[in-house]
Amino acid sequence: TALGQQLRALFCALPPGESSFRTVEEVPDYVEKSIPFFITFIGLEFAVSWIQKRKLPGRINDGISSLSLGILSRLPDVLFRSIELISYIYVWNNCRLFELPWDSPWTWYLTLLGVDFAYYCFHRMSHEVNILWAAHQVHHSSEDYNLFTALRQSVVQKYTSWMFNLPMALFIPPSVFAVHLQFNLLYQFWIHTEVITKLGPLEWILNTPSHHRVHHGRNPYCIDKNYGGTLIIWDRIFGTFEAEDAKVVYGLTHPVNSFDPIMLQLRPLAHIWNTFWATPGFCNKLSVIFKGPGWGPGKPRLGLPEEIPVITGKEVPFNPYVPAYINSYALVHFAVIVDLYTELLASVSVLSQGTVLLRIGFIILSLVSFGLLMENKSKAGILEIIRCLVFIGVYKLGYFRSQFSFLGYAYEV
Template identity: 40%
Template sequence: MDVITLSIPGFFVLMGLEWLGGRVKKRRVYRGPDVLADLLLGSAQTLFGVVAAGVLLGGYLLLYERRFFDVSPSSGLAWVVLLVGLDFLYYWFHRASHRMNLAWAAHAPHHQSEDYNFAVALRQGPVQPLVSRVFYLPLALLGFPPAMFVTALGINTVYQFWIHTELVGKLGPLEWVLNTPSHHRVHHGCNGRYLDRNHGGILIIWDRLFGTFEPEADQPVYGTVKPVASWNPLVCAWAPFRDILDTAARAPRFLDKILVWIMPPEWRPRGMAPADLAVAPDRPKYDVRPTRGAGIYAAVMLVFTLVATVYFLLKGATAPIGTQLVFSAWFVAALGGLGGVLEGRAWAKPLEAARIVATPFVLGMLL
C-alpha cells in the first residue's frame, strides 16, 4: 500500500476539521457538488495509476536498469537528496503544465474548482501522471530504486494536501523556504499577476530562484480563466482537451493545428482573435443547485463509490486486467452519472440505474 492510500483517512479527518473551522468562522468552506467533483476526479487519477501502473513505471524501470550509480534506501542522505531532487523536477513539471497546452489539459482539472479547500487538493487530472512521470526519469538514471522513488513521490504529494486551505494565514519565516497555503492560494488564482505563479511542491525556493514567485496580496479568484461551468467530472476532465481540439479545428494553417498542442494555453493561431485573459475580481461562481433528492442521492452514492474504489485500490493491483477494465468502466459511468444527477440531466437516471444493476457483478469480480 502506498503513502497516498495510507493517508486517505487523514485527508478526510482534516476535511472535517476544516469544515468545522469554517463553521466557527461563519464561512462556507465547502459546496457539496464541487466536493463530489473533487473527490471523483481524484479517485479517477488514483484508479488510472493502478490500471496503467505498467506504463507509468515502465520507463523508470527501463532507465533504472541502465543507472549510473547504486543508491541505498538505507541512506538518510540519499532520502534527502531524492526528496529535494524530486521537488526540483516537480517544479519544472508543474511549470510546464501551465505553459504547454497538452500538459495543461492533463493538469487543468485540478484548477477548475472555484473554491479553495482540502477537497480541492484531491481533485486531479485523471491522466496527469502520463505527463508528470516523464519529468522524473532522471532519478532512475541516478540510481534511486523504484520503490524509493514511489515513496518520495507520495510524500511530495501528501505534503501538498495541507496547503489547500483559506483558513491558514501566513507563517512567518517559513514562507521564505516552504510552499505554504498563502503561496499556493496565489497559484490557484487566475486573475492578474497571480496567473501561472508559485509552482513549487514542498519548497518555494525554486519559484524565488527562477522568477515565478508572487506573494499573496489581494484575494485570488479561484478557477481557470475560462470556467468549466459543470459539476460533471467527465465534462471537467474532457473540457481542456475539447478546447485544444476546437482551436486546432479552427486554425487556418496546418502547422498551427500541430503547434497548438505544444504552445501556451493563451496562444492563438494566426488569423484568430487573441485569448481573453481578463478575469473580474468579483466573477460569480458556477452554482447550479441540485434538488434536495438529487443531492442526497449523489452524496450517498459518492460515499459508496469511494468505498468501492478504495477496496479496488487494495485489490486491483493484483486483479486480472479484464477485472480492472470492467471496474474502470463502472467507475467512469459513476463519474458521468453522478455529475449528471447533480445537474438534472435527463440521461443521468437511466445511466445510474444501469450502473446500480451492474454493481453486484462488478464488485463480485474483486472478491
C-alpha cells in the same frame, strides 16, 4: 508504518533514518496509508471553517466532483503499475552512471531537492504548454479551494510527468526516489485550504497554503505563478513567485461549468483538436499544441496578459439549483461507490480481469451519473435509473461485494 510516522509523512517531516529503504518493494505505500488522515483533516477543515467564518469551506456538488476526479485518476493504477516507477527503474537498470548509497542522508536530501525541482519544471511546463495544460487544468477547474480540491486530479497527467524524473535515475536509487515521489505528493494535500493564513518565516522556503492559493487563482496577478511542490525557492529563483495580495478568485479563466468528470477531463483536449484544425499553417498548428493556452497567431508564446479576464469580485461559481433530497441521494450513493472503489483496491489481486474491468466501468458510469445529477440535467434521472438497475444485476450475480457486512445487508435491501 507507525501512526506518528504516517502523519509526519504528510508534511515531508520523516527523517532519513525512518524513511530509507534498500529496495522499492520495501517502500510503504504512504499515499494509501494516508487516506484516514485525508478524511480526518477534511473534517477538521470543515470544523475550523465553521468556527472562523460560520460557513463550510465548500459545496456538495463541487466536493463530489473533486472526489470523483480523484477516484477516476487512480483507476488506471488498478490495471497497471505506475509508469513513473516503471520508467525510472528501467533507466536505473540500463543507463545509470553511478550509484549513490541508498542509506546516506546526503542521498535522501539530494533526492528531496531533485524530486521537487523536477516537479517545478513539469508543473511550469504544464501551464505553459497547451497540450500539457489540457491535462493539468482539471486540477484547477474547481471554483472552491479546500482539501477536496487537492484530490481533483487528471487521468492522463501522470503519462507526461514521468520523463522529468528520469535524469535522477542515472545515479539515485529507485527506493529513495519512490519515497520522495510520495512525500512530494502528500505534502501538497494540506496546502489546499483557506483556514490557514500565513506561516511566518516558513513562507520564504516552503510552499504554503497562502502561496498555493495564489497558484489556484484566476486573478491576473495569480496567472502562471508559484509552481513549487514542497519548496517555494524555485519560484523565487526563476522569477515565478507572487505573494498573496488581493482576494483570490479560484478556478479557470474560462470556466468549464460542469461537474461531469469525463467532460472535465476531455473538453480541453477537444478544444485543442478543434483549434488545431481551424488554425491555418503547419507551424501555427504545432504552436496550438506546444505553445501556451493563451497563444494565437501573431501573439507571444504565452498569450497577451491584457486578454486575461478582469476580476470584478462579483464572480458567481457554477452552482445549479438541486433539491436537497437530490443532494442527499447523491451523497449516499457516492458513499456506496467509495466503498466499492476501496474494496476493489483491496481485492484486485484475487479478481479476474473481467471482474476488475466490470467494476471500473460501473464506477465510471456512477461518477458520470452523479455529475449530471449535480448539474440537474434533464437526462440525469434516466441515466441514474439505468445505473441502479445495472448495480442490482451485477450485485445479485456476485460481482460486487462490500468490505462491511452491514453495507452488504443494505445493498440486499
